[in-house]
Amino acid sequence: MSTRSGDLRIEDPSMPAGGWGSVSEVTTILLDQGVPLKDSRLLLKQNKPDGFACVSCAWAKPANPHPFEFCESGAKATAWETTSKTIDADFFERHTVTELESWDDHRLEDQGRLTVPLRYDAQTDRYQQIAWESAFAEIGAALRGLERKQVVFYSSGRASLETSYMYSLFARMYGNNNLPDSSNMCHESTSVGLQKTIGVPVGTVVLDDFEQTDCIFFFGQNVGVNSPRMLHQLQAARKRGVPIITFNPLRERGLVSFTNPQSPLEMLTGKETAISTQYHQVKPGGDTAAIMGLCKAIFALDDAARGAGQRVLDSAFLQEHTDGFDNFEAAVRACQWQDIERESGLLRNDLESAAAVYCAAKAVMAVYGMGLTQHRNGVQNVTMIVNLLLLRGNIGKPGAGVCPVRGHSNVQGQRTVGITEKPELAPLDKLKQQYGFEPPREAGMNTVEACEGILAGRVQAFIGLGGNFVRAVPERGLMEAAWRALPLTVQIATKLNRNHVIHGKASYILPCLGRIEIDRQAGGPQDVTVEDSTACMHGSRGMAEPVASTLRSEPAIVAGIAKATLAPNPRVDWDRWVADYGTVREAIAETYPEIFHDFNARMWTPGGFRKPIAASSRVWNTDSGKAVFTVPESLQGNPDLAGSPATLRLFTVRSDGQFNTTVYSHDDRFRGVYGSRMVLFMSRADMARHALAQGELVALRSAASDGVERRVDGLAIVPYDVPPGCIAGYFPELNGLIPLWHHAKESKVPAAKAIDVILERGGRPA
Incomplete structure (x- = not known):
C-alpha cells in the first residue's frame, strides 16, 4: 500500500537490508553528486589495507577484506565527499x-x-x-x-x-582542557560504565570473535543504517547457526533480514538471511529492566541446575575475577517480575526464553549502540550489560565480550x-x-x-x-x-x-x-x-x-x-x-x-594493530583489581520525567538516508517514508486512542515543567510497529524537545532515546 500527502509518500516496507535497494541507492547518489567514473572506482579502495578508511562509521576493517568492503552508508559518505558540486x-x-x-x-x-x-x-x-x-x-x-x-x-x-x-x-x-567531542553525545556512557566495571573505557571484542561466538545479544543498535558492514559478520554467524537475540523498540530491517549485495546468487534469487532468531521490542528506557529479567531467569536456571549437582553460573570465574556479586544477586532475587514486565514492556516468558539461549551458549557477545547510552540511566544500562556477561564469564575469552558500536569514523x-x-x-x-x-x-x-x-x-x-x-x-x-x-x-x-x-x-x-x-x-x-x-x-x-x-x-x-x-x-x-x-x-x-x-612501521598492518585492552586478557584495572558487579539504582527508564496518561515517550532515530547530522536524502526506504523527515512513527493502537489518521499533522511539546517552551510543529503521523505509549521521530529534527538537563547521570550524554512529550492535534507545517 502507498499513500501520498504533499511531498510525503508512505509505503509498506518489506525489503531486507542490502539487496537491490542498496545498489540502487548507491547508484543514485553517485549520479546525483556528479561523481565521475574514475572517482566512483575509489569505492574499491574503501576500507582496504592499502586504501582509505571510510569517513562514515567506525566499524572494524578486516585484514582480508571483501572485494567491495563498503556498505551503502559508506558509499553515500564517499559520494558526498567526492562530489563535483x-x-x-x-x-x-x-x-x-x-x-x-x-x-x-x-x-x-x-x-x-x-x-x-x-x-x-x-x-x-x-x-x-x-x-x-x-x-x-x-x-x-x-x-x-x-x-x-x-x-x-x-x-x-x-x-x-x-x-x-x-x-x-x-x-x-x-x-584549558575544554575539549568536548561527539563522544559526549553518544558513547560517553560506555566510557564511564565500562571503565568502572571492567577497567577499560572501550569494548573487548575484535572481528575474530564473531567467528568464534555461539550467541549474540543485540541491544539498541540499528546495524542496517549505522554500521551495515557488520551485517557480513552477522550473516556468517547466522549461517553457522548462531542465535541472535535482539532487544530494540523498532523492528529494524537490518536486524530482521539481509540480502548480501556481494553475493550474485542472493541478488539473483532474492534469498534473504533471517538475522534475529528472537526479537524483543523493549520499551524505550526499559533496557535495565529487561536485563534484570534475563539475570533473574538465569539465577532460576542455576537454582534448578544445582538440584542436579551442576551450575549454570560460572562459579570459578565469579570467585576469581569478580567483586560485588553477592549484592547484585540479592538485588536480582528481590526484584519482582511485575516490575520488570511493567518497565521493560516485555513478558516474563519472553525474557526466560532469551535467558535459556544465553545459558546454552559457551561464548556470548553483547553488541549495543546509542539505544542504551542516550538515557538518563545510560551508564547503568552499560553496567547491566557487564553484569549479564560476567554471570557466565563472557568477558576475556574467544567469541565473547562487550561490543559497543561507535559512530563516527x-x-x-x-x-x-x-x-x-x-x-x-x-x-x-x-x-x-x-x-x-x-x-x-x-x-x-x-x-x-x-x-x-x-x-x-x-x-x-x-x-x-x-x-x-x-x-x-x-x-x-x-x-x-x-x-x-x-x-x-x-x-x-x-x-x-x-x-x-x-x-x-x-x-x-x-x-x-x-x-x-x-x-x-x-x-x-x-x-x-x-x-x-x-x-x-x-x-x-x-x-x-x-x-x-x-x-x-x-x-x-x-x-x-x-x-x-x-x-x-x-x-x-x-x-x-x-x-x-x-x-x-x-x-x-x-x-x-x-x-x-613503532607507529610508522605498524600503521599499515592488515586489519590494524590493536591498542592494549587489559580486560580482554582478564586483567581488571579497577580499584578492586576485579571486574565489578553493580546494583541498578532504579528500573525506571525516565526517572526525572514521570509520565502521566497525557504523555508519550518519544525516542529519536536515524533514517536510511542520513549519517549523524548529515542528511543525504529525505527518504527512508527501510521504514517506507519518502519525501519528508517531518514524521512521527506511532502504533495503530495509539493512533486509534488519539483518533489520528495516517498523514495527519500534529505537534509535540515537551512534558518538562521548567518554564521553557519546547515545541515542534508539522509532524505527519506514520503508522508503525512501535511499543504502546511510545513514538519515534528523526534526529536531529526533534532535538529541540530535549531539555539540556535531560542527560545521562555520570556521563552527561543527552537522553535522546526517552523524552516525555505531549501530542497536540493540528500541528502547523514546519
Missing part, C-alpha cells in the same frame, strides 16, 4: 546568511564542497572570502585577547589521529590521543616533559557543560573541528539564540551546514581537505591514521584529486591557528609536523609508547 565566494553573493537559515539540512550540504576560507560580514549579511593567513592572524589575535577558560575546542570524531593529537596539544598549550581514536575534557585521562606530566609547558590541570567542559556555558555567557569562543554542533545538541531554541551572542566562532569543515548559518558575531569557515583526497605537503603526499570500534589502528591514504587547490589539510589549519595564537615553543615545530605527518606519529608514539610504539 562546489561552493565558492560567488555562492554567498547570491545568498544572504539569513536566507540560508531557512534551508533544511539536506539542501545546505547538497550545495557541495566549500572551497575558500570565509569570514562573515555583518553589514552585507554574507560570508566573504578571506586570505588564509589573514584568517589565521585574525583568529589568533581574537583568541589571545580572551580569557583562556572561556574558549571551547570541539571535535566531531572524523579528524585523524594526527590532527586530533595536534588539536588537543594546541588547546592545552592555549590553557575516528571518534574513539581521538580520545586515545588526548581529546578529552577530563585531565586525569590525559598524560599531562608526559606532555609537560615532552613540550616544556605546564598543562592545565582543571577539568574542562564536556558538550552539555559547553552548552550551559554558552547559554550563561561564560563561553566567548567556539572552535569546531568538523561537525554540526548547534544542530546536534539539545535545547535548540535556547542554543541558537545564545550562539549568535558568541564573540567568535570558527568552523573547520568540508560542507556547509547549520552551524555556519547560525554563527557568532565574528565567524570564520575554514574549508579543509577530505580524508579521501590526496594530501600533498612539503614532504610529499601524506597519509593519516584512525582507530576503529574494536580499538585497532589503521592507515588511510587519500586517493582522489582535491576538489579545489585552495583547500588546506586539517593538520595545516590547526597548525596555522596555533602558530597565530601561541608564543613560539622550540619543542613544537608546527611546520615540520605539517610537512611530514610521520613526525606527528613519532610524537604520538613518544607520548603514548605503550599503544603507539
